[in-house]
Structures are given as structure tokens and as C-alpha cells.
Amino acid sequence: MCLEELRDLARDLQSKVDRFIVIRQQLIDTGGQLDRELGRFKVIQACYKRLLGADSFEEFTSTLLESILEAFEFEGAAYLRLDADAGRVEVVDQVGFEEFPTSVPSEPGWVPSEAATMLQPGHDLLVKWAEMKLAQCIICPFEDQRADRIGIILGGLTDQHKYYFDPIKAEVRTSFSVMVGQAGALLRNYELRRNVQEKNVQLEHYSRNLEDIVARRTAELRQANENLDVANQFIRKTFGRYLSEDVVETILDAPGGATLSGVKRRITLLMADLRGFTAITDCLPAESVLELINIYLGAMTDVILKYGGTIDEFLGDAIFALFGAPIEHGDAHERAVACALEMQLAMDEVNEACRLRGFPELQQGIGLNTGEVIVGNMGSLRRSKYGVVGRAVNVTSRIESHTVGGQILISRSTRDACGDILRIDGHREILAKGIPDPLEIFDVGGIRGKYEIHLPEKREDQWIELCPVLAVRFSLVEGKEVQRSEHEGKIVRVARNVAELQTSAELQEGGSIKLSLFKDQGVLVTSSLFAKVTRRPTQGSVEGEWAYRLCFTHVPTEAIGVLRGKSESKCPMIPTDSYPGASRI
Amino acid sequence: MLEFWSANNDVVNSRKAMAACLESALGAEGECDLVMFHTTMGHNYRELVAAARERCPQARIVGCTGSGVIARGSASEKMRTLAVMAIRGRGEDFSIAYGAELSYERSYEVARDVALQLKRTNPRVNMINVIASGIHIVADQVLAAIAEVFGPDMPVFGGTASDNIKAIGSIQSVDEHLLETGLIMVGFSDPGLELVMGVHHGNVCVGEGLRVTRSQGNRILEFNGEPAWPLIMSRMNLPFDTKFEDALRVVCFGALLPEDLHEEYGNQHVLYVPFGVDDKHQSFYLAVTIEEGTMLWLTQRDETRMFDGLDRMIAGVLRRLAGRKPVAVFHTDCAARGRMSFNLIEKDEIIARMQNPLIGKDAVPWLGLYGFGELAMLGGRNRFHNQTTSVYVLVRK
Numbered sequence: 015m016c017l018e019e020l021r022d023l024a025r026d027l028q029s030k031v032d033r034f035i036v037i038r039q040q041l042i043d044t045g046g047q048l049d050r051e052l053g054r055f056k057v058i059q060a061c062y063k064r065l066l067g068a069d070s071f072e073e074f075t076s077t078l079l080e081s082i083l084e085a086f087e088f089e090g091a092a093y094l095r096l097d098a099d100a101g102r103v104e105v106v107d108q109v110g111f112e113e114f115p116t117s118v119p120s121e122p123g124w125v126p127s128e129a130a131t132m133l134q135p136g137h138d139l140l141v142k143w144a145e146m147k148l149a150q151c152i153i154c155p156f157e158d159q160r161a162d163r164i165g166i167i168l169g170g171l172t173d174q175h176k177y178y179f180d181p182i183k184a185e186v187r188t189s190f191s192v193m194v195g196q197a198g199a200l201l202r203n204y205e206l207r208r209n210v211q212e213k214n215v216q217l218e219h220y221s222r223n224l225e226d227i228v229a230r231r232t233a234e235l236r237q238a239n240e241n242l243d244v245a246n247q248f249i250r251k252t253f254g255r256y257l258s259e260d261v262v263e264t265i266l267d268a269p270g271g272a273t274l275s276g277v278k279r280r281i282t283l284l285m286a287d288l289r290g291f292t293a294i295t296d297c298l299p300a301e302s303v304l305e306l307i308n309i310y311l312g313a314m315t316d317v318i319l320k321y322g323g324t325i326d327e328f329l330g331d332a333i334f335a336l337f338g339a340p341i342e343h344g345d346a347h348e349r350a351v352a353c354a355l356e357m358q359l360a361m362d363e364v365n366e367a368c369r370l371r372g373f374p375e376l377q378q379g380i381g382l383n384t385g386e387v388i389v390g391n392m393g394s395l396r397r398s399k400y401g402v403v404g405r406a407v408n409v410t411s412r413i414e415s416h417t418v419g420g421q422i423l424i425s426r427s428t429r430d431a432c433g434d435i436l437r438i439d440g441h442r443e444i445l446a447k448g449i450p451d452p453l454e455i456f457d458v459g460g461i462r463g464k465y466e467i468h469l470p471e472k473r474e475d476q477w478i479e480l481c482p483v484l485a486v487r488f489s490l491v492e493g494k495e496v497q498r499s500e501h502e503g504k505i506v507r508v509a510r511n512v513a514e515l516q517t518s519a520e521l522q523e524g525g526s527i528k529l530s531l532f533k534d535q536g537v538l539v540t541s542s543l544f545a546k547v548t549r550r551p552t553q554g555s556v557e558g559e560w561a562y563r564l565c566f567t568h569v570p571t572e573a574i575g576v577l578r579g580k581s582e583s584k585c586p587m588i589p590t591d592s593y594p595g596a597s598r599i
Numbered sequence: 600m601l602e603f604w605s606a607n608n609d610v611v612n613s614r615k616a617m618a619a620c621l622e623s624a625l626g627a628e629g630e631c632d633l634v635m636f637h638t639t640m641g642h643n644y645r646e647l648v649a650a651a652r653e654r655c656p657q658a659r660i661v662g663c664t665g666s667g668v669i670a671r672g673s674a675s676e677k678m679r680t681l682a683v684m685a686i687r688g689r690g691e692d693f694s695i696a697y698g699a700e701l702s703y704e705r706s707y708e709v710a711r712d713v714a715l716q717l718k719r720t721n722p723r724v725n726m727i728n729v730i731a732s733g734i735h736i737v738a739d740q741v742l743a744a745i746a747e748v749f750g751p752d753m754p755v756f757g758g759t760a761s762d763n764i765k766a767i768g769s770i771q772s773v774d775e776h777l778l779e780t781g782l783i784m785v786g787f788s789d790p791g792l793e794l795v796m797g798v799h800h801g802n803v804c805v806g807e808g809l810r811v812t813r814s815q816g817n818r819i820l821e822f823n824g825e826p827a828w829p830l831i832m833s834r835m836n837l838p839f840d841t842k843f844e845d846a847l848r849v850v851c852f853g854a855l856l857p858e859d860l861h862e863e864y865g866n867q868h869v870l871y872v873p874f875g876v877d878d879k880h881q882s883f884y885l886a887v888t889i890e891e892g893t894m895l896w897l898t899q900r901d902e903t904r905m906f907d908g909l910d911r912m913i914a915g916v917l918r919r920l921a922g923r924k925p926v927a928v929f930h931t932d933c934a935a936r937g938r939m940s941f942n943l944i945e946k947d948e949i950i951a952r953m954q955n956p957l958i959g960k961d962a963v964p965w966l967g968l969y970g971f972g973e974l975a976m977l978g979g980r981n982r983f984h985n986q987t988t989s990v991y992v993l994v995r996k
Contacts, residue, residue, distance in 0.1 A: 029836070036849050080611040087677065109611065179763075
């Protein structure tokens with residue numbers, strides 16, 4: 015081979031090598047594109063994770079657009095959505111463009127039918143959207159699975175900066191479509207995930223704090239139970255003073271079963287009162303008076319509660335109780351009568367306790383009436399009580415006022431309610447203050463049937479004629495007030511706790527008087543002798559004078575001997591045995 | 600005393616990117632006096648500067664674009680990537696001067712004015728970092744001007760800004776001043792700092808040399824009596840009106856170095872890449888002055904020589920470091936040594952082979968630029984290079 019040929023061969027080889035440089039660079043560039051495609055795939059993968067972590071729809075779209083720039087290296091990306099009201103396409107968000115309009119005209123077909131569409135320079139849409147100053151772009155529909163957020167995702171290059179960016183090549187259509195399409199599907203998942211995340215946060219919170227919550231709830235429940243116990247104790251203590259245990263239980267266990275609100279109900283009312291207690295209080299120091307009355311009230315309370323009664327009130331030495339409210343016992347009237355009988359029987363124990371303490375013995379009278387009243391919680395927010403109002407209350411009080419010590423008087427209504435099971439020891443009519451018609455009242459000595467309880471049979475009074483008679487001066491007692499005017503009379507005969515007074519004064523049956531007793535020569539024995547007129551007057555032994563049956567309600571000690579001393583049989587003038595010995599009506 | 604921190608990210612949002620970089624570098628509360636950054640096209644440059652200003656209100660801010668950035672442990676050529684070096688120092692530890700109208704014709708004048716400005720600002724400058732537009736510079740003129748002002752021994756390091764290898768334009772900035780034909784000089788004057796440089800390339804000459812028979816400064820008009828550009832395109836079997844950005848990727852010339860530099864350089868030739876062609880695609884422009892009669896050869900990259908040369912260069916740097924730990928590393932790599940030459944794996948490897956020996960696992964601040972040209976000393980004199988890896992290691996004396 016000659017030199018010329020060698021030179022030609024060298025040139026040819028050189029040319030090949032030179033071309034090889036170009037080809038080799040093209041191969042490297044192709045490999046670089048594959049690397050970029052792989053990098054794009056990784057960015058798209060990472061994008062989905064970031065999209066799911068978005069805290070809001072705005073963050074979701076912003077993250078998507080930034081990821082598009084990272085993946086495809088467009089100059090900018092934007093999310094466009096139809097604003098139907100304005101008739102324009104709104105630029106919801108954009109990233110990368112230095113300047114970009116906030117909206118562009120809505121053109122037919124602006125949302126491509128295909129997954130991704132390249133808009134090359136001069137495309138109609140780019141012309142109509144000239145405000146964007148796009149030289150080239152790719153658009154893809156963007157909608158969630160509910161298809162109620164319809165728009166497009168756009169990636170593009172502007173005229174000003176296009177030379178700095180690689181042109182958008184057709185090869186990216188597929189990956190762009192996939193990315194935008196998947197993002198649209200993720201929208202719904204994103205919302206679901208947000209809900210799930212919130213629930214998980216709540217669940218985690220509860221799980222993390224479950225022990226604390228349980229402990230706190232347990233402590234709250236314990237406290238609530240303690241409060242409830244305290245309340246129950248209070249109720250028991252409060253009501254328990256006035257209600258029997260079973261009534262309290264009934265109210266607490268089934269509050270609906272006992273109505274504390276105002277209701278009209280037919281119940282039996284009981285009033286009990288100590289005879290002559292006022293006079294006793296004058297003779298005893300205060301603490302003794304209190305001790306004495308508490309002996310009485312304590313014993314009577316036990317009896318009343320035993321029979322399911324409701325103690326409405328203690329009025330000094332008087333007790334006012336209800337039978338049939340708040341709990342509706344079917345046999346309230348029978349209970350009430352039985353209770354009254356046992357209360358009288360219980361006075362033996364009361365007086366035994368009084369004797370041991372050196373206190374005077376007590377006598378009580380009990381009145382019962384059955385009638386319709388209104389019962390319920392009465393008062394104000396600051397002070398209220400379970401109370402009763404009605405005419406029947408007044409009637410009960412009037413009946414009671416006609417009792418003497420040891421006596422139980424009931425009304426016709428109570429008599430009728432109980433029926434033939436009562437032992438009636440007597441009955442009469444009284445005129446009661448404030449009640450226009452005469453009241454028929456019955457002296458009860460016992461009850462048969464379920465409660466079977468009886469007072470000892472009443473004995474005939476054994477009268478002792480007094481000679482000489484005992485002079486007395488007396489005044490009428492109205493309620494607790496002693497009238498000023500005095501009258502004269504004489505006690506002509508006596509029996510157990512009763513006496514016959516003859517006087518010219520007119521006295522009312524059931525009325526009370528306070529007597530000053532004189533013995534021989536007009537010597538004052540006592541001025542604190544109290545008695546109740548128990549019968550209508552009869553003709554006295556002297557013309558113009560009336561004879562009244564008196565039942566002593568209080569006999570001072572100094573008078574006992576005088577009255578007894580005038581008795582041939584030396585019978586006691588005040589009841590000292592187990593039965594108070596109520597006189598016959 | 601100057602202190603350095605660095606960070607980088609690929610966050611697309613410009614404000615967030617800069618804010619995140621500075622927070623990563625300085626922490627939540629730290630401040631600095633100088634922010635130097637490199638970024639690629641795509642970011643909103645003003646937003647980057649604004650975010651830096653917001654974070655460091657009192658700092659000077661200097662930056663430029665490139666085709667990629669290199670940071671500690673990573674290199675990225677994505678659009679919208681960012682790398683930052685935050686520098687803390689007293690006022691006299693650094694100074695900045697810049698000119699806005701760099702051009703082929705006025706490279707010397709602009710550089711001289713900037714150098715004089717720099718010297719007036721701080722006569723104690725002992726090393727200069729240069730950032731300039733890669734397609735408007737005649738680098739040897741710039742270096743000559745610096746030598747005139749500061750003397751031939753003043754170390755100059757840095758590189759030329761680029762875009763994403765399209766040679767359309769680039770951005771350089773000083774504070775809020777954005778430039779497209781800028782020349783920036785950052786002079787450091789920390790007396791305790793020493794600059795150790797290394798530079799190498801891995802190209803080999805291919806085929807017959809081409810004699811420059813006509814040139815005007817950095818403009819090559821004819822090779823062997825023929826219009827230069829068409830001849831080159833012909834040799835590449837490319838149409839003479841090939842898009843410059845396509846031609847840019849394959850055309851690289853080598854010029855023979857003096858023999859005494861071969862050993863240090865690891866190569867006999869220094870490389871020059873054309874950065875422009877005239878309207879008629881007849882002549883082209885290099886970033887250096889080429890005298891008529893100069894022989895240029897086409898070259899191509901040789902991966903083996905690139906890797907081996909890198910190892911050799913790093914070994915040389917380590918010898919000069921003599922066991923001292925780097926305080927910070929600046930780095931300029933030719934845009935062609937990124938994805939134009941390597942796939943992802945190879946690029947990771949070459950970065951690792953450069954960084955691991957120098958800094959190991961230490962958190963040494965690192966700021967690198969994939970640019971259009973590199974400035975590094977060779978044979979004790981400042982020189983412009985293309986298609987090299989140039990590292991500038993700051994170390995305490």
C-alpha cells in the first residue's frame with residue numbers, strides 16, 4: 015500500500031472515529047434519557063405517598079403540581095377548573111410560571127377527551143389562552159372518582175423561557191396521563207384516608223389514654239356513687255324522719271311510683287295532741303320540756319312509721335300525719351285507725367318513761383278524717399316540704415280538738431271507709447268552728463281484721479259525790495289563750511279523771527277551761543287545773559245552773575290530793591295505769 | 600476567621616428550596632455573612648434570592664446558574680436543584696466586586712475594573728473566586744487582568760455559569776442584582792486559610808490536528824484555510840447548521856500544553872469547548888484567545904482516563920494537604936462530565952471517588968457547579984480549562 019493509500023485510509027479511519035464521537039454521545043444521551051425516565055418513575059411513586067399525606071385539597075393539588083415539575087421538568091404546571099358561574103376556566107393553582115393569569119376563557123373541548131393531549135405552538139387553544147403565553151403544553155383531564163371536580167392539569171413552557179427547557183416530547187404523554195389519572199383516583203382515597211387518619215388519631219388517643227380514661231371514669235363513677243349514697247342517705251334521713259322505711263325505699267327505687275308533685279288524692283289524716291301540755295310546760299324547765307316531748311314524739315313516730323304513715327309535721331306537742339300519700343296504700347284508712355290505736359296503747363310506755371324521770375304523765379287525743387286533699391311539694395326554692403292542703407285538714411283538726419286524753423275520734427268518712435271492722439265505743443255530732451254542718455264523729459276502741467288491735471274496754475265511771483263541794487273559778491280557753499273573764503262554779507262529784515261542774519255559765523261541748531280550785535274556807539289549791547267539756551250540759555241541781563261533764567286534761571300535783579281526798583274510794587284522779595282511762599262520751 | 604456550612608436539595612418551590620437549604624446549613628437560628636449558591640434553570644431566581652435575604656437579612660448573596668450542582672455526597676443535574684454555601688466571617692474576611700457587561704470584546708476591561716474594585720475594597724485579598732457568564736467570557740483575558748491588578752501569584756478559582764447545556768444564557772447575581780453578562784469576584788482574605796487546587800481531565804485527542812489559520816481573539820475563523828465550523832461539522836458527519844446545543848455536546852478541542860505541565864496535568868492538552876457560533880455557522884467562539892497558527896485537535900472523553908485521572912488528581916491534592924482536614928471545598932466540574940458522560944451509577948461513583956478521599960464521612964462543606972468552564976492553577980499560573988474536574992480545597996495553614 016502506498017503512502018497516498020495509507021493517508022486515505024487514515025482519513026477514513028479518522029472520519030469513522032469522528033462519527034463515533036457523535037454516535038457515542040447519542041448513545042450516552044439515550045442512556046441518560048432512560049435514567050431520567052427511571053428518575054421520573056421514582057418521583058411519580060414518591061408523589062403518591064406525598065399526596066396521601068396532604069392535609070388539605072389545596073396542599074394536595076400543590077403537591078401534585080410540584081411533583082409534575084420535578085418529574086417532567088416543565089417550566090410550570092397548573093390546575094385549571096371550570097367556573098360555571100363565571101363561564102371561565104379558573105386557574106386554581108400553578109407552580110413554576112413567573113406570570114400566569116387567574117382565569118382564561120372557557121372554550122369548547124378545553125377538557126381533552128384523551129388522557130393527555132399535546133398542544134403544540136399555534137394550537138387553537140393556546141391562541142385562545144394567549145394570556146398564558148404558552149409556547150407548548152401538555153394537558154390531561156383531572157377528576158376524582160365522583161367526577162365532580164372536573165378540570166385539567168397542564169404542564170407547559172412559555173415563549174419567554176422555552177429555550178431553557180427541553181421541548182415537551184410525545185414520549186411523556188403516557189407517564190403524564192398515568193400520573194394525573196392516578197392523582198385523580200387518589201383524591202377520593204385521600205379523603206377516605208383523612209377520615210381514617212382522624213379516626214386513627216382519635217383511636218390512638220383513646221387507646222393511649224384508655225387507662226387514664228378508665229381510671230378517671232371509675233373515679234367519677236365512684237364519686238357519683240358516693241354522691242348518690244350521700245343523697246340517698248340524706249333522703250333517707252330526711253324522709254326517714256317522716257316516712258317509713260318501705261316508703262322511702264319505694265320512692266328511691268321507683269321515683270315514678272311516688273309523685274311528689276301536686277296531686278289530688280283521697281287520704282286519711284291523723285292529728286294527735288297532748289292534753290294539757292301547755293300547763294305542763296309552765297311547770298318544768300325548758301330542757302325537761304324538750305326531753306319530755308321527745309319521749310312522746312319519738313314513741314309516736316315509731317308507731318306512725320310502722321304503719322306506713324307520713325309525718326307531715328310536728329306542731330309542738332302535736333303530730334300531723336298522712337296515710338295514703340305519697341305512697342298510695344290501698345288500706346290507708348285502716349292503717350290510720352290501727353296506728354291511732356297503737357299510739358294510744360304506746361302511751362303506757364311513754365308514761366312509764368315519764369315516771370322514771372319524774373315527769374308528769376301524758377295523755378293524747380287523736381282525731382282521724384278521710385277526705386280529698388291536695389298533696390305535694392309545697393313552698394319555694396329556698397324552703398319547701400311535702401305538704402297537704404284541703405278542707406279535710408281543717409275537719410281533722412276540729413275532730414281532734416274534741417278528743418280527751420286517751421280518746422280516738424274519727425269522722426263519718428273514715429268510719430265508712432273502714433266499714434264494720436271497727437269497734438265503735440260511741441258517736442255524736444259536734445258543731446265545729448268554720449264548718450257549717452254538724453260533724454258526726456265516732457269514738458273508736460278497736461279494729462278487727464288485718465290489724466286486730468283494741469283498746470281496753472271502757473269502764474263505767476264510778477262517781478263520788480263531794481261533800482262539801484269544791485268551789486272553782488274558771489275561764490274559757492280559746493286555742494292556747496285563756497280568756498280574761500272568770501266564772502264561778504262548783505265541782506259536785508268526781509270519777510276517774512272526770513268531774514261534774516255546775517255553773518250558771520254557758521259552756522260549749524268540746525270547749526276547754528282553766529280552773530282555779532279552792533278548798534275549805536276558800537283557800538286556793540291551784541289555778542292551773544285544765545279540763546275539757548265533754549258533754550252537752552244537763553240541768554244542774556240548782557235552777558239556772560248547768561251541769562257539765564269535765565275531763566281533766568291537766569291536774570297539778572297540789573290538786574291531786576284535794577280531788578282524791580274528796581273521793582271516798584280514793585280512786586286516782588289522774589290516770590296512772592296502762593290505759594289512760596278515757597271517759598265515756 | 601471564615602467558617603463554612605453547606606446544604607442542597609431538589610425542592611421545586613424556589614422559596615422553600617432556599618429556606619430549607621439555609622436551615623439545613625445553619626440550623627433554625629444561625630446567621631451568616633455570605634451566601635454563595637448554585638442552581639440550575641427552572642427556579643425562580645428572584646425568589647431564591649428573596650428567600651436567602653429573608654433568612655439572612657444582613658448577608659451578601661452571590662450565585663449563578665449551571666447545568667447541575669455538586670454537594671457533599673451527591674450531584675444533581677435536575678431542573679430546579681440548589682446547593683448553598685453559607686459563610687460566616689468578619690467584614691474584612693471577604694469582599695465582593697462585580698461587573699455587568701462582560702463580553703468577548705471587553706473581557707479584559709471588565710475584569711480589570713472588577714479587580715481594581717475588589718482591591719480597593721480589600722487590598723488584603725489572598726484568593727479570588729470568579730463567577731462569570733460562560734458564553735460571554737474570554738477567560739485568559741480575565742485572568743490577565745486579575746494578574747495585572749493582584750499579581751500573577753494570586754490564586755483564582757471558580758468557573759463559568761451555564762444553563763442546561765444549551766448555551767443560550769445564564770444568570771449570575773450579587774445580592775438582588777441579577778446579571779446575564781456578569782463577572783463576579785469574591786475575594787477571601789482570611790490569612791489563616793490556604794487554597795489547595797487540583798484539576799484534571801480525561802479526554803484524548805482524536806485524529807489529525809487542525810491548524811488555526813485565521814482567528815480573531817477567541818473567534819476561530821478558519822482551520823487549515825477553510826471555514827472552521829463547517830469543517831468541524833463535516834468531520835463529525837453533522838450538517839454545518841446543526842443546532843449549536845447539539846454540536847456543543849460533541850465538539851471539544853485540545854491544545855498542546857508546554858511539556859513541563861504534562862506531568863502535573865496528567866495530560867498533554869488543555870481542552871477548549873466552543874460556546875458560540877456565528878450567524879452563518881462559519882466560525883465559532885472559544886472561551887480563550889487562540890492565536891493563529893495554534894494547533895487544535897478534536898478530543899473525546901475516555902472514561903478510564905477520567906476515573907484514573909481523578910484518582911491521580913485527588914492523590915496530589917492530598918499530598919499537598921499533608922494530613923490537614925479541609926475546612927471547605929469549592930468545586931467546578933464541566934457540564935460535559937455530568938450526564939453527558941456518565942449514567943447515574945457512574946456519576947455517583949466518580950463523585951464518591953473524589954469526595955471520599957478528601958473528606959470521608961466528615962461533614963466538610965462542599966459547593967460545586969457543573970458549569971461551562973473551570974479556573975484552576977496549573978504550573979503555578981491561573982488557567983482556564985474545559986471538561987475538567989477542578990477542586991479547590993480550603994484548609995487552615
